[in-house]
Amino acid sequence: MNAAVAGIPAEKRNTEEVEFVHITGSRLMRCVLDHGPSVLLAIVLLMTVGVACTGTRAAPQSETVVADAITEPTPVADSIDGATWILETIDGQPPVAGTRLTLTIHGPRFGGFDGCNTFGGQHQSGTPVVEPDGSISAPEFVITDAGCPSDAVLDQANRYLEALTQEARAQVVDDHLHIVNDAGEVALVFARDDNRVIVRRIELAGTGWRLVDRDRIYGQRPTILVFLDDRAAVATSCRDYALGYTANAGRMRILYTRTAGSAEACSRDAIDREHLFVEDFGWANEYSAHFVQGVLRSLRMVVRTSRGKTLTFAPLSKLSLPDAMFDGQWTFIRSLEPRSGRPGMRWVEPTHAAPGSDITAAFDGQTVAGELGCHQYVYRAAGGEATTLVGPNGSMSMSEATLSTNNTCDGQADFSPRQRHYLDLLATAERYHVFDDRLVIRTNKSEALMFRAEDSPPPTRPAPAGADYSIKDLEAWLTAVEEAAGRDSGIFMTSIDERNQRLRIGMRPLRGALERMEAAIAASDVPREAVVIEMGCDADGLSRFDKGESPNQAFLAAISYSLEAPSQVAYGETVHMNLTLRNISDEPVLVPMGGIPAHDFAVATADGENIWRWQCGQIILGAMVGETLEPGEELELSGQWEQVDHRGEPVPPGAHLIKGILEMEHPERLVTPSHELQVLT
Secondary structure (H helix, E strand, O other): OOOOOOOOHHHHHOOOOOOEEEEEOOOOOOOOOOOOOOOOOEEEEEOOOOOOOOOOOOOOOOOOOOOOOOOOOOOOHHHOOOOOEEEEEEEEOOOOOOOOOOEEEOEEEEEEEEEOOOOEEEEEOOOOOOOOOOOEOOOEEOOOOOOOOOHHHHHHHHHHHHHHHHEEEEEEEEOOEEEEEEEOOOOEEEEEOOOOOOOOOOOOOOEEEOOOOOOOOHOOOHEEEEOOOOOEEEEEOOOOEEEEEEEOOOOOEEEEEEEEEOOOOOOOOHHHHHHHHHHHHHHHEEEEEEEEOOOOOOEEEEEEEOOOOEEEEEOOOOHHHHHHHHOOOEEEEEEEEEOOOOOOEEOOOOOOOOOOOOOEEEEEEEEEEEEEOOOOEEEEEEEEEHHOEEEOOOEOOOOOOOEEEEEOOOOOOOOOOHHHHHHHHHHHHHEEEEOOOEEEEEEOOEEEEEEEOOOOOOOOOOOOOOOOOOOHHHHHHHHHHEEEEEOOOOOEEEEEOOOEEEEEEEEEEOOOHHHHHHHHHHOOOOHHHHEEEEEOOOOHHHHHHHEEEEOHHHHHEEEEEEOOOOEEEEEEOEEEEEEEEEEEOOEEEEEEEOOOOEEEEEEEOOOOEEEEEEEOOOOOOOOOOOOOEOOOOOEEEEEEEEOOOOOOOOOEEEEEEEEEEEEEOOOEEEOOOOOEEEEEE
């Protein structure tokens, strides 16, 4: 039997194959084996026949406190399913101080946290855990063995699981869940967790986040979290960590963590606080993307742990992507490679060119150049300026690059194996992401290279010159500006840039949006130099849809597509646009979707100059799987244009060209023929 094991701190997690110990009988007895902190014991609990557990320490027995019995059963399955329940009493007494025990039930599945470990399982037959009449049938389940902090907590955990797995009945009383044993006694009382993270769809792959840690619980250094793909992530603080994770429908599990890099630059306190973050995040249980500050503006990712902690992350800046990539030099940290036969990635051994030396890289559209100890290297586009190695949209195409090197010192005639490995990986690069002061390059072999910006300012838009401001002032000003701006649709993001000590406001290119924001800043008595306003698109981002490949012929034969937009509009009138796809085949067709949102609309002048894109300022978090259209079914994607350019400035009347775009599996992109729109005076 295989089982997903989750919620174990880094120092107690082992990714080798695990042994399963079958434990049965009328009373649950936890097996606590002395394998040291790095060994994981996954336990399968089967409630069928009695089997003794040898070499174990049984939980001490305690008296049962008889609580008031509930004698009138009521149907409860619907009101229990889907909620998270927090234990309030066990045998009539509150839980041990500092523990938070939980229970969740979803039809045939149930799980939770017993104060020491995470557990979960399901009925393979589909039988619900709680029947309509309230009777409970516990399925087989697995439980992690991360250890208990004390005998009292271990005893509580055993009594908790025993109450859930014995013959029992569930009842809901005043929005509390009661577990009643076969003697009619209330063994467990739960309260509904009203603070549970509201699940909203968010794809984490390809996103980067910075821990919002106002109280400096985890130290002075910023903690950065980058999700490379759907199974691998990287966290950085004092050092860099590779993490394996699963995330689906708002549930998250951290499978393992592996550290890399030296802690020489970190103080003892910084290392201790880093360990605290890794352990806390290792218990991640729920996640969601939502907006804070009362006005729907500031995007945050909230992670709740099974131990009751809440971690909040703000998105790392991805604005001005080409500038961030091409501005300055990057120092190579380490490479990652897929783990053999297992999810996630692992750090490759240190790749220094020589003791005390670093590998560096600098990028522009046609070259990638840097140093490897005694060597200088340059990858150059074979086709000259007509060929782009590094695109402005996160793409890299190194297949057309030629490599030249130069040995700058004696005693090292050839590349070391590690230097050669770096060059070979770089030659297979196909995508890049810039997250604040981190650069991640993905290869066509599912490997990754991670760089850190050199000691120059981070590769983000520079803050205006002026005085430094306290975080307390910035928080007050942010609230004031948001209240003055109200629910202005031109604002897509507000945040505090702690590094530069400024407010950052992201704007969509809508008519009058900049003017309204300037007025809101003035009305709030906020110093103008304390605010950085960024548009959701720069000039380079307008031409991204011009690059890419057409979908394959089989897809084009099965799908018809059209762009619907008016031919004439009055000056200043909002232009409504629809991109419609229809399955014209006799079979279901999967339409790949390459973003959230995946569709876009682009506007150009009559002579083809790109001036506006609908996605400017849209929050794109990652890739979607796609939509399946049944025969004859249509998919309609919409947008609107307020007759402005990418800076929000009104465009003059005259002829304009509109295209509809659907981002598919990279590098495929569906682009409609140009539709001519006449803006009348």
